[in-house]
Amino acid sequence: MTDGLGLFDNSRGQNRHDDDYDDYDYDDEPRPPRKKRRRSPTFWVIAIVVVALIAGGAWYGVTQVLGFGGYDDYAGSGEHDVVVEVKAGQGTADIGAALKEKDVVASGRAFSAAGEDQPKVKSIQPGYYLVKTKMSGKAAVDRMISKDARVGQLQIKAGTRLDDIKLPDGKVVQGVLTQISNAGTVTIDGKKTGPTVADLLKVVEATTDLTQLGVPQWAAPFAVKAEPKRRLEGLVAPGVYNVQPGQTAEELLKKVLTDSASMFDGWGMPKLAEKSGYTPYQVLIIGSLVEHEGIEKDFGKIARVVYRRLETNDRLRFDSTVNYLLDAPIVTTDDKARGTQSPYNTYVVAGLPPTPISATSEPALKAAAAPEPGSWLFFVKCQKDGTSCFADTPEQHDQNRQTARANGAF
Template identity: 45%
Template sequence: MPEPGDEPPRRRRPPPPPVREEPQTDVLPALAPPPPAEPPRPPREEPELFAEDDEYDEYDDEYADYDDAEYDEAEYDDYEDEPEKPRKKKKGKRALGWVAALVVIVLLAGGAYYGFNKIFGYADFEGSGDGDVLFQVDDGDSTSAIGAKLATAGVVASGKAFVKAGEDNTKLAKLQHGFYVMKSHMSGASAVERIVAPEARVGQLEIRPYTQFDDITQPDGKVTPGVYSLMAKASCAQLNGKSTCVTTDDLRKVVDGADLKALGVPDWAVEPANKADRKDRRLEGLIAPGVYDVRPGASAQEIITQLVKSSAEAIQNAGLSPQSAGPGMTPYQTLIIASIIEREAVKTDFGKLSRVIYNRLAITMRLQMDSTVNYVLDRPTLKTNDDDRAKSGAYNTYRNTGLPPTPISVPSPDAIQAAVHPPEGDWLYVVKCEKNGLSCFAVKLEDHNKNVAEARAKGVF
């Protein structure tokens, strides 16, 4: 190996670059012919970027063993293949692009299908269903609202199945609020057919004016059901083979032992109602006429409480309250008068009959109303006989002065208004004088006797 200083100082060449594109500008030292000996020359100043020459002397020997063969083009063939790699990546990206496009297409197609089914399609069961389902229609429910509730209850597969099946059914638009016994997993068509069938509705309680709590036996032997019987009947339904009925005895026991205030009786009625001759008559007159929805399966306590609370609001809406009662009367006394009006007269005569009652009470004259006598006898009010009128009792207004202890029937809003606002008049006597129920009124007894004679001649009684 030549000693340092035998040759002029040379700058060490860096190793070959990794990529071919870099130009080969220097000749490797091993391949250049040795130059003639020359006197030493002062070293060239190099930029500070490079270290002193001595640091690179140890590498000169390494390049002495290199050969041109090690740097022929074959050695760099691998570098010529490098540009192909980006092409492979482009192909991969292109493939991923196609996959992404296909995914988008599938999603769009799926969304379109879902949207189509959402708008035009719907799920639907087959058949008429299996187990019983108690379903309630609320006041004001539209057909679509009913369908949605049926779907939630598991009756139909979708609300749209019900709506579509009922598009041409005119009965569906007239569907009333209340409880209906449906089946689970019904087709839309089966659900529509069943819900409009009369037998599907259960729990319907209709209380009409004139009704009393106990049943009434008509002259021909037929029985007109009272409030107790109507409530018991409304409670009945068959759900999966099990009866939901409560009995009239169950209902009587509740009224007999209940705290009236806890039941929802208005404060102004609690004390006087507790003075009834029988505890199971304490709610007489405090039930308003109307149509009620009784949930099958409810207890006797729940049924009565619901009925009393709803009635208290209805009575107040009819115009009876502590602030609005008959002249010189308490609200409860006004309610008693209204119940007598309801049982004694037709609507046309409500006002005049109210005035007769007020006029008699004002002069402490017995009311002598057949309706009060027949109330405890559970008979209609058309007439009484001498034996009936001779019987003692708190409700016999032929023998007692003043009002009976409780109302004797369910008064209508019109009867309540007549009791609250009696018209002016001097009438003291009244008798039914027409077969259509109209009454004749008189101020004097002799005129009244004439009216009675004419009524008998017409066969009114």
């Protein structure tokens, strides 16, 4: 049956000859399955080793961090002296790693585990510590928190001179150079190593460009013109310094002076001096005078007196500058001392001394850069606490001196 269009021509399906299928490419035979590539024994060995290493490393890290499992530890209190540095921001684990690197402890975990019940471990400050190699974790903890373990630290106070001074009561105040020498000297296995004050001075005197030692560029050209042994006066700012004991004189000086330059920079130098009318180095000199002549609440007024006298070409007449060259300074100098011929004697020479006379604090330096407004030309310590009385005229000054004597100020 047909519909004329061939849509329902059933005969096409019923009467089709076999040769009608010749145009189709059927493969009656089943294809063989693809063969899987076999891994070589070497591959599996490598894979197993890699997995084992990763798993072992992960487990070791967990045991070290969380405290699971055992750890290596030496026995005893150690063998040979060694200096170890603790850096800023390091925690107990970091300190343990630093000790392990120097063979102080057998493992960082030995130190960490021993310190778990010792709260002082968390208070260990950045700096250098003298310990021993091959210490047990507990011995290392006990040593690190002991008072005498810390080495290489010096603290420069405001008013400290480069050289030692002897006070009227016979007490000796160590100067900057002595403190650097002491901090830079350490005894390793019974042998003392470190530079002397003379070694430090030799480096300073032989250096023609002080910036090589870390002196700020705003100070170096002026300081180098001073008497060689006084070149660094006032260039070590008050503060705490950490140096590595056993280094050379040059290395120690570079460390201290570089750190000091950073402090000055933090205080605003040299820009701090821009509006003063004086060079930054001159402001540092003024600051050192202010430091010695009064207490902090009077710094601004004392600085104004300095400015006023310099402006009128008057001599400063400060006892502090006369005392600078005396082995045993006193509060009030006598006529003999005031008659000494020296560029530091401001009773004899007008203007500023050639260098600062000591370490200058930040408040004194800022007062020197921006004195308190006023017309004072004179001052005297008139109270036992160091407070000064200020005056515009000689008559007012004489009255203040009488008040000072009545108060027992001097």
